[in-house]
Amino acid sequence: MNVLVTGGAGFIGSHVVRFLLEDGYQVKVVDNLSRGNKESVDSRAELIVADINNSKKVKEALKGVDAVIHMAGLIVVPESVKDPIKYCENNVIGAVSLIESMRKAGVKKIIFSSSACVYGTPDKLPIKEDAPVRPDNPYGASKASIETFLQTYNVIHGFDSIILRYFNPYGPGEEHVPETHAIPNFIKATLAKKPIPLYWQGEQIRDFIYIEDLARAHIDVLDQKGYQVFNIGTEKGIKVKDVISEIFKIVGYEVPIKDLGERLGDVHANFASSEKLKKAVGWRPKVELKDGLKRTVDYYES
Numbered sequence: 001m002n003v004l005v006t007g008g009a010g011f012i013g014s015h016v017v018r019f020l021l022e023d024g025y026q027v028k029v030v031d032n033l034s035r036g037n038k039e040s041v042d043s044r045a046e047l048i049v050a051d052i053n054n055s056k057k058v059k060e061a062l063k064g065v066d067a068v069i070h071m072a073g074l075i076v077v078p079e080s081v082k083d084p085i086k087y088c089e090n091n092v093i094g095a096v097s098l099i100e101s102m103r104k105a106g107v108k109k110i111i112f113s114s115s116a117c118v119y120g121t122p123d124k125l126p127i128k129e130d131a132p133v134r135p136d137n138p139y140g141a142s143k144a145s146i147e148t149f150l151q152t153y154n155v156i157h158g159f160d161s162i163i164l165r166y167f168n169p170y171g172p173g174e175e176h177v178p179e180t181h182a183i184p185n186f187i188k189a190t191l192a193k194k195p196i197p198l199y200w201q202g203e204q205i206r207d208f209i210y211i212e213d214l215a216r217a218h219i220d221v222l223d224q225k226g227y228q229v230f231n232i233g234t235e236k237g238i239k240v241k242d243v244i245s246e247i248f249k250i251v252g253y254e255v256p257i258k259d260l261g262e263r264l265g266d267v268h269a270n271f272a273s274s275e276k277l278k279k280a281v282g283w284r285p286k287v288e289l290k291d292g293l294k295r296t297v298d299y300y301e302s
């Protein structure tokens with residue numbers, strides 16, 4: 001099977017590419033390198049440097065492809081609040097341009113990287129896939145819009161549109177610029193022996209999913225059909241301050257906490273029900289938080 005991974009030069013995409021190659025898939029990557037690194041792409045994959053909005057290059061890249069894993073996108077929530085049009089053009093128009101190219105090329109299977117952001121503030125925990133979709137930032141709105149287009153393409157063009165809503169991925173290789181995610185920032189501050197900036201005194205609850213468990217799920221769902229939505233999380237809500245304590249245990253020392261008070265718009269708690277994915281494909285998260293954190297600390301240390 002030939003798989004095209006958009007955004008394959010990014011944090012999550014580069015892991016998914018490696019897992020695909022290890023399982024014997026032929027892999028092409030389309031990435032405009034606006035945020036990713038070409039060094040992150042496994043040399044066994046073919047890298048095509050192109051924007052997903054560039055229909056000519058995408059058409060060429062789709063030759064011989066059976067399925068697309070669509071991970072390309074801008075991911076910075078505060079940036080999306082400042083510049084929603086950029087998020088609409090890059091993420092939403094980009095995705096529609098991609099799926100139009102797929103339709104014309106006769107490629108009708110897509111796995112899409114969505115986000116728990118689409119739920120906004122949940123009414124109930126754990127969050128199930130049928131919870132209301134009401135994103136509270138433009139990044140989340142871009143994900144919800146793409147999901148809707150993919151549902152429409154399932155209805156009118158018979159696409160197999162598989163939506164994966166990630167909770168909080170972390171692990172080796174996370175090199176976002178800017179980095180807005182908690183775990184890499186906590187580890188980098190700790191290793192640099194600098195204070196850790198912390199909102200809400202770390203009382204927020206999140207569902208941290210190790211990158212390899214997340215990456216494996218993409219391969220597990222490749223033969224799913226129709227329009228389907230799956231959460232990917234560990235189903236365990238962890239307080240952010242407990243993550244920091246675990247990092248301190250791993251390194252064997254502590255750094256001060258810089259209290260940033262409350263931050264408007266933060267969801268207090270979210271964690272997933274991943275029952276649906278478990279039942280559909282037998283997927284299970286395997287890496288416990290303390291092991292995943294140890295591997296991640298080792299990565300940043302080296």
Ligand SMILES: NC(=O)c1ccc[n+]([C@@H]2O[C@H](COP(=O)([O-])OP(=O)(O)OC[C@H]3O[C@@H](n4cnc5c(N)ncnc54)[C@H](O)[C@@H]3O)[C@@H](O)[C@H]2O)c1
Pocket residue numbers: 006007008009010011012013030031032033034035036037050051052053070071072073074075090094113114115116166167168169176181
């Ligand atoms: N990292 C997370 O915490 C998280 C959580 C939920 C969902 N997601 C989604 O997972 C996907 C991958 O996230 P990531 O953390 O690896 O991000 P990343 O920024 O590391 O990777 C995204 C990649 O997409 C590329 N890209 C962006 N716009 C493009 C375009 N128009 N054309 C071609 N390439 C383009 C970038 O160059 C980058 O390599 C994204 O769609 C993101 O929204 C990520």
